[in-house]
Amino acid sequence: MSQQKISIIVPVYNEEKYLLQFIKALLTKVKNIPSIKKIVFIDDGSQDSTGKILSAFKKNPLIKIIKHQKNQGKGAALRSGVNAVKDKNFDAFIFIDGDNQHDPIHLPDFIDSLKNNQIVFGYRKLGKKIPFIRKLGNNIARFIFRNFFHIHRKDLLCGYMAFRKEILPQLQWRSDDYGVETELSAIVGLKKLPFKEIKVNTIYLDTKKGVNLFDASLIFSKIPYWYLRYDRSKIYFLFSFISILVIYFLLSFKAPFSTRTLIPNLEPYPDSLYYATPAWNFIHGKGFNMLFGTYFVKQVVPPLYSLLLLPFFAVFRDVRSFYFANLLLMFGSIFFLTLIIKKLFGNKITDFIALIFLLFLFVSNFYIYMLPAYLLAENITIFFVIFSFYLLSSDVTKTKSLLSGGIGILFWFVKFSNLPLGFIFYFLYLLKILSKNNRKYFVYFFSSLITFGSIFLVYALTSQIFAGHKNLQSNASFSIKYFQPNVKFYLENLLGKNARFLWFEEKMLSPLVSLLAISGVITGLFSKKSRLLLFYILSFFFALIGFMCFFYSQDTRFIIALYPLIIILIGIFFQPLVKKFSPIFLVSFLIVILIGLLFVKGFNQRKDERMIMTFKKQVGLNFKYREDPWYYMAIQDFNNFFANEDGKKIYLGTFLPPFLVNFYTNGYYHYLPLTLGQDFFPEKDGLAEKMKVKSIQEYYRQLLLDGNKIYITNIYSNNLRQWREDFDLLLTQFNYKLVRRGCLETCNLFELTLK
Secondary structure, three states: OOOOOEEEEEEEOOOOOOHHHHHHHHHHHHOOOOOEEEEEEEEEOOOOOHHHHHHOOOOOOOEEEEEEOOOOOHHHHHHHHHHHHOOOOOOEEEEOOOOOOOOHHHHHHHHHHOOOOOEEEEEOOOOOOOOHHHHHHHHHHHHHHHHHHOOOOOOOOOOOEEEEHHHHHHOOOOOOOOOHHHHHHHHHHHOOOOOEEEEOOOOOOOOOOOOOHHHHHHHHHHHHHHHHHOOHHHHHHHHHHHHHHHHHHHHHOOOOOOOOOOHHHOOOOOHHHHHHHHHHHHHOOOOOOOEEOOEEOOOOOOOHHHHHHHHHHHHHOOHHHHHHHHHHHHHHHHHHHHHHHHHHOOOOHHHHHHHHHHHHHHHOOHHHHHHHHOOOOHHHHHHHHHHHHHHHOOOOOHHHHHHHHHHHHHHHHHOHHHHHHHHHHHHHHHHHHHHHOOHHHHHHHHHHHHHHHHHHHHHHHHHOOOOOOHHHOHHHHEOHHHHHHHHHHHHHHHOOOOOOEOOEOOOOOOHHHHHHHHHHHHHHHHOOOOHHHHHHHHHHHHHHHHHHOOEOOOOHHHOHHHHHHHHHHHHHHHHHHHHHOOHHHHHHHHHHHHHHHHHOHHHOOOOOOOHHHHHHHHHHHHHOOOOOOHHHHHHHHHHHHHHOOOOOOEEEEEOOOHHHHHHHOOOOOEEEEOOOOOOOOOOOOOHHHHOOOOOHHHHHHHHHHOOOEEEEEOOOHHHOHHHHHHHHHHHHHOEEEEEEOOOOOOOOEEEEEOO
C-alpha cells in the first residue's frame, strides 16, 4: 500500500481558530509519507476567515481546495471531497477533521492498516476528556448498534477513518450532516463488512463545536431509516411483525374502561385480586400489601406481576388498566418469538412467508388472544418463556449472560409453579456457557444468579410467603396419586383433544397444529442442526408437565406457557421444506394448511365450529357487540343506590370478593360476607378470623341490634350451589324486603330486619 496513491479528505467549517495550526502539522507529517498524493480541503460555506487561511495554500501542489457556497454539512463535504478525486486513480482515502482534534501522527497507522483491511476506523478512549453528554450519546449508540446492526465499535462518533477505493461503492452514505460517521457504521454492520479499529489520541479543544444535542437527536432519528434501508430483510421482518400485530390486535382488542367487555370484572378470583391489590394499595399510599379496610390478608403470590402493574395503575388511576400491561407483554412476546423463528430461516421472501404463517398460528390461538383480558400471571410467564428461549438460541455475550443469571429467579418471582421453568433454564444455559469454555461468561452468569437469588431469598424470608402456603402442603397439594390422571389430561391437551382452562373448554391446540408439532419433533431428531433446539424444547416440556402432573388441580393454564415452544417445533418442521422446495410449492403447502385450519370444523379449538367463524365472532364481539360485566355493573348500581341513603351506618352483604368491591365502591357502605366459605374468609388468618365472624347470622343480628342497616344481594350467588343455599337460608333468618331489582334479577337488593 505504501507504493500506492492515497488522498486525505478534510472537511472544514468556520475553523479559523485552529485551522492554520492543523494544516502546518498535517503538511509536516505528510512530507515523510510519499504514498499521500493529495489533500482535499472542503470549505463547507465558512463565514469566518477559514477560506482566507486555505487560499494561502492553494499554490501547494499537494493541496486541492473545494468551496461550498452554502453550508451543506459534514456528510456532503466528505462526498464532495471523494467525488473530486475518485477518478484520479487513488487507491484509498483517509477522512480527517480539520479542527485540529485528529492528530496527523496516526496517518502511518491508518496507511499500514489499509494494507490488509478495506475499512479502518479510528477510536478514542472515552475518558475524562470527552464531554459527558457526548460520552453518554456514544455509549447509547454503541448499545443500539451492537444489538440491532450487529457491529461492535468502540467509538461510533469518531470521524477519523480510512477506506480502500474498491469498498466505496458499498459505502454510499446519504447523510449530509454529522450523521455520516454513524451511517457508515450502520452500512458496515448490516452488510457484514470486515473492518479494523486503531486507537487515536483524544483531543478536545472546543467543546462547543462538533455534534450538539440537536445534531445528536437528528442522528438518532435516522437510525430506524438506516436499519431498514441497508438490509431489505429488515423490511420483510418489520412487515411480518406489524402484520401479525394487526391480526393480534383485531382478535384481542377490548375497551377496558367501558361496560362492553368483561375486563371490569377482574377475573379470575381470587388470583386476580392477589395480583392487583398490592399495586392498587401502593399507589393509594397504603403500602404494597393485601390491606382491606383495617385488616391484612396474607399475600400468597410472588410480587413481580403486581410490580409490573404499578406504572399502569399510577398513570390511569384505574384498576382496569391491567389490560394494557398484558397487551404490552404479549406484544413483547410476539417480538421475541419473531426473532427466534427468524433464526431458523434465512432472509429470502419464502423464509418470511413461513415466519408470518408460524406467527399467525401463535396469535390465532384462542387462549393467546384471550389472555390479555384476564388478570393472570400467565401473561408474563409466556413472555419469560419466549425471552428465555431467545437467550438460549442466541450467541453468548456479557449482557445475555447477566440477563440469563436473573431470568430463572424472575420466573419464581411471577409464580411458584414456575419453579421447574427456572431450574431447567439454568441447567440448559449453564451447559451452553460451559460449551463456550469462556470463564468470563461463567462469572457474569453466576454473579447475576447470586445477586437475583439473594434478593429472592431475602424476599422469601422477610415476607414469610411460604409459611403455611396451602399449595406448598405436600400431602394435600402434591401427591403421586395425581400423576396418572394428570398425565392423561395434559397429553390430551397436547394432542388437540379435551382441555379445560378456567371455565373455558376450548382445546389447547388445534389437532392440525398438534400434528405439525409432532412432525417438528421427528424432524428435529433427524436434523443435526435442529437437535439442540429440540433438546431445549423437550426439556422445558418434561420439566413443567412433569412437575404439574403431581399437583392436585388440572388446568390447561398451568402449561399454556409452552404454546410458543410448540410454534418453534413447527418451525423446525418447516425449516428443511423452505430450503429444499420451490417457493410455489411452499406457498401452496401453507395455503392448504391455512384453508384446513380456517374451514374444517375438526381443526378448530372450539368444537363444531370453523375457525373462520370463531374469528368473525371474536372480532365482532371486540368492536361491535358487547359482554356485560355484571359484577362491575352491580357495584356501580349499589353505589348509586346507597349514595341516596343517609342516617344509619349501611352494610352490604355480597358473595363478590371484598377486594373487588373495594376497587369500585364509592364508600357509602361497608362490606359483609354472605358465607364464611367465600374467597379470603375461610383461611387461617383470613378475614373471618380478622373480623371475628364465627356465624354469619349472629354477626348480622348483632349489627342490626346496634342500629345498623343491612342489605344483601344475590349477585354471584350462582357461582356455587352451596352459596345459593346459604343465601336462601339467610333470608329465612330475617325479615327481608326487595328494595331494588337489577342485572336481569341477578343483582337484586334486599333489606334485612330482625324478626
